[in-house]
Amino acid sequence: MLDQYYMITNYDQLKALSDPFRVKILNMLIEGSYTGQQIAHSLEIPRAKIHYHLNELEKYGFIHVVHTEAKNGIIQKFYRSVAYSFRIADDLLPYAAEVGDYYRHSMLEVLNRARLRVISAPEEAFRTTIDDVTRRPRLMMQAEIRATEAQFVDWLVRFRKLVEELDQLPEPENPDEAKWYYFSGIGLQIDEPRFGTDREPAVEEPISEQEDHLTTLKEEEE
Known part of the structure; x- marks a missing residue:
């Protein structure tokens, strides 16, 4: 079960989330649990690069392993976000550039996730049978x-x-x-x-x- 929110309390954590690619991965892991290989396939990124960013996100407490599975003799780790949202502690707000980067990347990723929801929505969602727009x-x-x-x-x-x-x-x-x-x-x-x-x-x-x-x-x- 994810916490409602997680507080970012130190500069190293904030710096880690100033990377837009990590924000993208984190948003995926808010929606569900995935292995590094699954994320790499979804984002069409080399698995080694994905694992580097997963290690950084886990290192700073943003994600954790929720379960493992054995496949062909290899243990696969499924990662999940620790919370639905992330808040920045007040004493980090003076780091204006990093705070701004985090919020800008987060907003862009929210828009991207919304775009994917529209693309994958059923045809029923776009049918118009009611004259009243409201x-x-x-x-x-x-x-x-x-x-x-x-x-x-x-x-x-x-x-x-x-x-x-x-x-x-x-x-x-x-x-x-x-x-x-x-x-x-x-x-x-x-x-x-x-x-x-x-x-x-x-x-x-x-x-x-x-x-x-x-x-x-x-x-x-x-």
């Missing part, structure tokens, strides 16, 4: 918001509480009707808007049956 069982949204940092952080607090409700949904009365859904989110400061700011804010304006546009908010549906 009642379709999927979400595709981008947003640009002009706000103070305090305003954005306050909104994120409320958003996280809303997302927590997903973990508290009651068990369906008919388990056969239940399906698995995936949700991903990224939010951060940007340098400039890309959608344009030539319209009045905070006015919801339907553009078509496929798309709603809230001046700086863009929600896309097929």
Whole structure:
């Protein structure tokens, strides 16, 4: 069983996760347990390179061996992340470059894992049988918001509480009707808007049956 989060408490740990390739491996091991050979095959990377990074991740406490199997006389180790998420201790925040690298690589990998989920999703996930966009069982949204940092952080607090409700949904009365859904989110400061700011804010304006546009908010549906 994975811990909910793991605290990064020293500089060597932080430095180890400033490598984008290790972040990629770690995200794979959050989703499941794999051997070095399986990871090498999935990422199309030489096994020796994978084992080097696995050793580094294990050395700094980010992953561990959850079980072993004997195959053709060789003991295979299955690695798994120790936690679902990783947080940086406050006393490491002054290392701005390394902290920034870690979060940038982590966000990029979250986007990459989401891309893979979309690619592997069943055809049913993309069928459109409901005219009302707001009642379709999927979400595709981008947003640009002009706000103070305090305003954005306050909104994120409320958003996280809303997302927590997903973990508290009651068990369906008919388990056969239940399906698995995936949700991903990224939010951060940007340098400039890309959608344009030539319209009045905070006015919801339907553009078509496929798309709603809230001046700086863009929600896309097929």
